[in-house]
Amino acid sequence: MQGEFPKTYDPKGIEERLSEAWEKEGLFTPPRGDRAENYVIVIPPPNVTGKLTLGHVLDNELQDILVRFHSLQGKNALWVPGMDHAGIATQVVVEKKLAREGKKKEELGRDGFIEEVWRWAREHRAIIRRQHERLGFAADWSRERFTLDEGLVRAVRTVFKHLYDKGLIYRGLRIVNWCPRCHTAISNEETEYETEQGYLWYIKYPLEDGSGFITVATTRPETMLGDTAVAVHPEDEKYKALIGKYLTLPLMNRRIPVIADEVVEKDFGTGAVKVTPYHDASDFEIGERHKLAKIRVISDKGVMTEAAGAYSGKDRYAARKAIVADLESQGLLEKTEPYRLSAAKCSRCHTVIEPLLSEQWFAKMKTLAEPAIKAVRDGTIGFYPERWRNLYYHWMENIQDWCISRQLWWGHRIPVYTCKSCGKVFASIDEPMMCPGCSGKALEQDPDVLDTWFSSWLWPFSVMGWPEETDDFKRFYPTSTLVSGWDIIYLWVARMIMAGFEFTGQAPFNQVFFHVMIRDEKGRKMSKSLGNSPDPFDLIERYGADALRFGLLLITPKEQDVLYSEERIKVGRNFANKLWNSARLLDSLRDGDKAAIPDDPTPMEFWMLARLARTARDARELIEAHDLYSAAKMIYTFFWHEFCDWGLEFTKIAKKDARPISAALYVLKASLAMIHPYMPFITEELWERFGFGSSRLYKDSWPQLEDKYSAGDARVDALVEMVTAVRTMRAELGIAPDAKISVSINVGDDLYRFLQEHMKYLELAKIEKLERTKAKPHPSSGAVLPWGEIYLPLSELVSAGKLNLQAERTRLSKELEKLASEIESIKRKFENEEFLSNAPDEIVSRERERQDSYTKKAARLSELLEGLK
Ligand SMILES: [Zn+2]
Ligand SMILES: [Zn+2]
Missing domain, CATH: 3.30.2320 (hypothetical protein PF0899 fold)
Structure with missing residues (x-):
């Protein structure tokens, strides 16, 4: 590109122009039939629920850096983008949208509602795609997939039938996590726990014979209406004599037995527990062992059922209040204690989960887990950082059956059919025309849909066209690296590994790169539902996409989660400006010089090239080890503090004696390639402006210099x-x-x-x-x-x-005095026992650092003063 070199860098115009150009050129679509080695990433598909957060930007940015880096290594890089239909999450947002318009999904009917969600999904897919492009992500949009598109439907149904026919999918009656708001079962991994201040109510259950009471404690008194026993430990001396007797359940006047069960802890609470088999997982098991009746007192919507007697029709919390009041007036409430409890909540809508007995579809995971554990153990799949392997093993070795059905409308409908004539139940990949048993035509499909992760776990191969043996599947599967937050290691990463081995016989990726999470100032994960993420597009508007990308990366060292700060985005912007200004300076000096290593480098040029050689080598090794942060810092330091601070200054001086600036131009060119994965726009713009290559920088190469430069x-x-x-x-x-x-x-x-x-x-x-x-x-x-x-x-x-010795001596003496008094006051702090025992560690160590640096400075000042005498 020709034309004047603008004095100031305008990211907006340049970024928008380039992202359109890249898209038009199909730059990120790998050539057909290329023999180069592949490097493939599939995107963790973002939910179509709304706009991207800073967390998404970081997650995708890391993938983009890897894709661009590997393209610069001469590989055939492919990044497959796509989005997730996100069953429950999307259904919730569309329900909320309808509610704002005064509508209910039931009024639209199932088909009408799904139509509405598709409209939402299409709209948001387009928005999210534009956002990805605006951020400069090198995804191949010609391969975009959606977890609910036709190919994925086929993959999901194929997998379902495979597991069903193998006996690994079954229907079971279990206590599930029920969200009364979303009106569906959810998996353990979709519930989140929040510590809350609650109460422990101690309720007296009278013995039938009038000889006294047994007191039980509960945090959910409304469930007592469904109690069918009280359990005690068989060896508990307090209660031994009461085992086999009967109690009268207060408020319901139901006769319930005192039973003995080993799971009851003698020393916990009163040592006696109420048993509600319908509404508690461990009570359910006690109930099964003792053949207790299961009485349902809370409905799917969190409302008390008919079986709740006088409380029927009340909301669960209103019933709780009434029950406590009634117990109190009857003298059956022994006491109420404040109690900190960990409340299970729906991760989508934050409603308190109601555990209840429900018939659901489950997948047996134990056999699927075995090859997946082995693959991580033997290094077939590498984890970075390695420590996440422990969490993975722990979950996989204790893996539970997966509740895969959801009582939702939006999602993959469960492909199980019941014949109305002969009652046969079967799974089918295609829409069946007739019953395989009696050829009857009257078939009924299961009304539920599958957990959204039941399509996401097939993502790495379903996006390649599996179950068909497509060219893409043969060419690009298995993929290279999976980039993911550690928070979805169970929900997604582990399940993909299991699916890869079960359905394709291979690991779905060679390595997993787990990155840190960005948190807000309060340490909370940034999320759409909390609304605590700054709008990335507002930041792009103000600083540019490159600045946002670079700044975000600088707050994410690899080990711990980080707090967001806008200051870092400014560091990114300053770096872009530095890059622009130094390039502009070289442009003004170049006089037709070409970027090249001179045959006879001056010592200054050799030194500059040696620094470049070392940075290119070390940064490459760091990126290969997934330490993108340290590599970025290294490249930044090289460019700013070695090249700009020294190399450019040497170049300016040499240029006065008509030395061509080829070496400096070569360093600029190489630096653009190294910075490119982090800041794709400005580097591509400068690449074009200087005419450094015939192709896009993305297709060029990472700098590599001869060994002789390693010496410096x-x-x-x-x-x-x-x-x-x-x-x-x-x-x-x-x-x-x-x-x-x-x-x-x-x-x-x-x-x-x-x-x-x-x-x-x-x-x-x-x-x-x-x-x-x-x-x-x-x-x-x-x-x-x-x-x-x-x-x-x-x-x-x-x-x-040019120097007043006397004034200088006075100034130095004064400065020394000031330092001495500072040092003295720190010393006094350290002599103070109270300070040492009360001050937080970081304050103490900060004071030690101050003491150190002041002491050194004082020594230097004394030396200077001595020299002036
Ligand atoms: Zn919910
Ligand atoms: Zn039939």
Whole structure:
């Protein structure tokens, strides 16, 4: 691209233009029949529920970095995008939308409601796709998939039938997590626990013979209406004599037995527990062992049923209140204690879960888990960081059957049919025309849908067209890396591994890269339902997509979850500006020079190339080890503090003697390639502007330099250190910025000769003259460096009026006094027992650091002051 080089960088115009251009060119669609090695990622499909959060941006950004990095390694990179129909989540948001319009889904009917959700899904798929493009993600949209599209429907039904016919899917009556708001069963993994302040109510159950009471404690008194026994431990001396007797259930006047069961803990609470088999998982098991009746007192909607007697028709919490009041007035409430409980809530709508007995479809997971555990153990699938393997093993080794049915309308309908003529129940991949048993035509399909994860767990191969043996499936499966937050290790990652082995006989990916989660200032995960994520598109508007990407990455070191701060996004913006401005400077110097390594590099050029070689090698290794954060910091430091701070300055000086700037242009070109995975837009723009390649930067290559550069050049290192030290001394002494100075050094012959020959570079510290000395001049300032000593003789500056020695001595003495009193006050703190025992660790260690740095500074000031005498 030609034209003037704009003075300031305008991310918006450039980013929008490039994302359109990439899309039009089909840049991210791998060529057909390329023989290069593949690198494939499938996106964790975002839910079609709404806009992206910062968490999504980070998750996708990491994938994009890997995809672009591997493309720069010469691989055939493919990133398959798509979205999740997200059964319950989407149904909830559409129900809420209807509610705002004063409508109910029942009024629309099942088909009408599904139509409505499809409309929502289509609209949001388009929005989410545009958002991904705006962020510069290198996804191949020609391969976009949706977890409810035709191919996925076929994959889901194939898998269901396979497991059903194998006897791994069954219908069972179990206590499930029921959400009374969403009106469906949900899996354990979809419930979240919140600590809440509740109560423990102690209720007296009278013995039938009038000889006394047994007291039970409960946090859910409304369930007592469904009690069918009270259980005690068989060895409990307190209750031993009462086993086999009967109690009168208060409020219901039902006769219930006192039974003995080993699971009751003698020392917990009163040692006696009420048993409600319909509404509690462990009570259900006690009930099965003792053949107790199961009485349902709470409905699907959280309302008390007919069986709840006088409380029938009341909401569960209203019933709770009434029951407690009635017990109290009857003198059957022994006491009420505040109690911190961990409340299970629906992760979608935050309604308190009601455990209840329900007939649902379950998948047996135990046999599926075995090869999946083995594959992680033997390294077939690598986990990064490795520590997540423990969580994975723990869950997989204790894996429970998976409740896969949901009482929803939006989702994959369960492909099980019942023949109305002969009663045969069967699963079918295609819509069946007749009963395979009696050829009857009257068939009824199960009304429920499958858990949304029942399609997501097939994602890595279903997006490639499985169960058909498509070209994509043969060419791009198994995939390379899965990028995921650790929070869905059970819900998704583990299940995909199991599905991969069961249905394709292979691991679905070679490695899993678990990244940290971004949290808000309160430490909460950013989520749509909490509404605590800053709008990423607002940040893009203000700072640009590149800045947002780079800034976000800088807050995510690999080990712990991080708190969001907008300051980091500004760091990203500043880096983009630095990149732009330095490129612009080189553009103004280039005079037709081409980016290339010169045949006869100067020591300065060699040094710059050596720094580049090391950065390119180390950053590549870090990215390969999935440490994208450290690689970014390394590239950033190289570009800003080695290339811009020194390389560019050397280049400007050499250019004055007509030295071509090819080496600097080469470093810029290589830097663009290294920064590209992180900041794709600005790097592509500059790449075009400089005409660095005939193709897009995305298809170019990661820099790799000859081995000879690995050694570097210690003489240039010494020059850099010397300029830095002299600049520091000038600042310490307040020497006028324009004052030229001379410097005395005590170094070896070679280095002295080198510095003499490269005097023009010492201009960077305004050094005019360089002398050799063995003795320290007076008055002077000085510094000791690994390769020798340098002195700044001061008498000339004094006589030229560039330095007032007396004023400088007074200033330094005052500064020393101030430091001494600071050091003294810190010392007093450390002598104070109270401070040491009460102050938090971080305060104590901060004080120690202050003490350290002040002491060092004081030593340096005394040295300076000594030199001025
Ligand atoms: Zn819910
Ligand atoms: Zn039949």
